[in-house]
Amino acid sequence: MSSSHPLPSTAAMYSPTYPTPSNPLTPLAPNPSPGNTGPTATRPTAIARIASALNRAHASTCTVTPLLENMAGGGNVIGSRFEDLRDIIALVHDRTRIGVCLDTCHALAAGYDLRTPSAFAATLAEFDRVVGLPYLRALHLNDSKAPLGSGRDLHQNIGLGFLGLRAFHCVLNERRFEGVPMVLETPVEVKDAEGRVSEDRGVWAREIKLLEGLVGVDAEGEAFGRLEKESSERGRGERERFLEGLERREGVKRRKEERRREREEGRGKGKGKGGKKGKGEGKGEEGEGSAASESESGSE
Ligand SMILES: [Zn+2]
Numbered sequence: 001m002s003s004s005h006p007l008p009s010t011a012a013m014y015s016p017t018y019p020t021p022s023n024p025l026t027p028l029a030p031n032p033s034p035g036n037t038g039p040t041a042t043r044p045t046a047i048a049r050i051a052s053a054l055n056r057a058h059a060s061t062c063t064v065t066p067l068l069e070n071m072a073g074g075g076n077v078i079g080s081r082f083e084d085l086r087d088i089i090a091l092v093h094d095r096t097r098i099g100v101c102l103d104t105c106h107a108l109a110a111g112y113d114l115r116t117p118s119a120f121a122a123t124l125a126e127f128d129r130v131v132g133l134p135y136l137r138a139l140h141l142n143d144s145k146a147p148l149g150s151g152r153d154l155h156q157n158i159g160l161g162f163l164g165l166r167a168f169h170c171v172l173n174e175r176r177f178e179g180v181p182m183v184l185e186t187p188v189e190v191k192d193a194e195g196r197v198s199e200d201r202g203v204w205a206r207e208i209k210l211l212e213g214l215v216g217v218d219a220e221g222e223a224f225g226r227l228e229k230e231s232s233e234r235g236r237g238e239r240e241r242f243l244e245g246l247e248r249r250e251g252v253k254r255r256k257e258e259r260r261r262e263r264e265e266g267r268g269k270g271k272g273k274g275g276k277k278g279k280g281e282g283k284g285e286e287g288e289g290s291a292a293s294e295s296e297s298g299s300e
Contacts, residue, residue, distance in 0.1 A: 099137030160235025
């Protein structure tokens with residue numbers, strides 16, 4: 001797609017007539033996830049389809065502002081790159097009634113780093129350059145069970161995941177986020193001694209308190225350092241288990257790819273040789289494959 005899509009100027013976005021999230025007459029819509037291209041559509045076709053649905057929605061209401069949420073990635077998902085969001089917005093007729101909700105977990109999974117002040121600043125600058133900060137109308141605050149660039153949408157409690165508390169210190173102290181609504185989507189499921197799962201919504205109350213407590217706090221100070229270490233320790237086991245599973249899955253993928261290449265080479269050289277080699281290695285791969293799929297369970 002071309003990068004020459006016009007964006008409204010900052011002045012236009014901040015004009016007194018521009019609907020703001022705090023204006024009760026302009027409720028923000030539940031975030032539509034942009035979706036994916038489907039099995040046959042190309043990216044531009046999918047983007048045009050999404051924009052046309054938004055234009056139809058705009059035509060049938062005058063009070064709703066849909067926010068597009070950035071996605072974690074994987075497969076043919078639309079919205080994991082800031083460019084996707086920009087290209088959808090460019091095709092929306094009424095750009096005063098469209099915005100973006102930035103999900104911190106999805107951003108990390110899609111390869112946008114937020115973990116250090118410099119990485120956070122670079123990601124925000126990239127968002128501003130590609131989409132435009134005036135379009136940022138809400139934030140979803142989630143830590144991530146999966147590391148940077150994993151493409152996996154796995155929400156984790158604040159400070160326990162691969163983002164860590166330092167990322168949320170950046171978010172809570174970012175001057176340009178003042179007045180932007182922030183929503184927690186962290187897991188609240190807890191297991192009792194018998195393994196029964198129930199919801200503890202007190203998790204959100206504690207996380208809100210934790211996040212509010214980061215405002216204005218010196219990130220180099222002892223108090224923050226202790227808090228950061230504490231939450232990081234609480235999440236360590238889960239992070240390590242995820243990385244072990246990831247290594248197993250990548251090993252399986254690598255071996256599959258090697259086998260495929262060997263089969264292809266074997267076909268080129270003569271039938272007998274390639275077939276023999278493939279059979280011998282197939283056994284090991286199956287065994288590891290099932291171990292890998294086990295470690296994938298219980299996600300999303
Ligand atoms: Zn979200």
